[in-house]
Amino acid sequence: MELRQIEAFLAVAEELHFGRAAHRLRMAQSPLSQTIKKLEKSLGTALFERNTRAVSLTTAGYAFLPHARKILEEFDLARRAATADSGEVYGRLSIGFSGALNHKTLPPLTRALRNRYPRLELTLTGGLLTQDALDQLGNGSLDLSFIGLPVDAPSLATRSIAVEPLGAVLPEDHPLAGRASISLAELAVDGFITMPAAQGSTLREAIFSACTAAGFRPRVVQEVSDPYTALSLVAGGVGVSLMPDSVAGIMPGGTVFRPLSGAVPLLDSGIAWNPALISPALKLALELADTVLPTPAR
CATH class of the missing domain: 1.10.10.10 (Winged helix-like DNA-binding domain superfamily/Winged helix DNA-binding domain)
Incomplete structure (x- = not known):
């Protein structure tokens, strides 16, 4: 050929x-x-x-x-x-992310990559739930992805980059919206907006685990793949949800974020890659990520 x-x-x-x-x-x-x-x-x-x-x-x-x-x-x-000048780095890097959940973690890495390696071509794929990202890392469609942890993917490598408390996302006219904090058990009668079960969302698993620990199983009224769409549906009065506290700064109008009292559930997020498919570009990205997205202290 x-x-x-x-x-x-x-x-x-x-x-x-x-x-x-x-x-x-x-x-x-x-x-x-x-x-x-x-x-x-x-x-x-x-x-x-x-x-x-x-x-x-x-x-x-x-x-x-x-x-x-x-x-x-x-x-x-x-x-x-x-034919590049000495010291210039060329390559392609495909990065996956979920969207709203990565609005604080994705920009530091992409900004650092563009500043340090301007010739490196970045392709960003948004709207990915954890299982989608793992599948694409496995088949080589993605080089690196932001995911929720933990995951069952023995062939992939992962590293934690953030541990965030979950809080309640409520419509602004919800009876509990005026409180400084609420108990998760107080939402037992509400309908919940979550990610689809079939797509392997770590956030969904965290929501169900937290509700179970609070003594109830959440009644799901709507499933959506995009976290920001979930926030928009909360604004429309469709239901309530749980989100990491990093979303508090990007809430759409008509919603409020309220911390949970008591034993607060946590969402662990990280990055994942395929050790069998490490390119020079991915190696550089992982080294840079160690600096701009350090593993959080426990």
């Missing part, structure tokens, strides 16, 4: 027309067709369905497409790294 064959495949896959692809590559159509045939022969499968009217990708072509793009991206990255 040659780089020019990958370039030819991508041109045809994106144009779905051999004539336009040949024009884009500044070559004749016949050599382009021969290049594609050689690539298909080396792979042992057809990448395109061809007829007199149209060109379309086969199932194998669709499967090959993202990898072909990555090959060219990595080649471009290698070329730029090889």
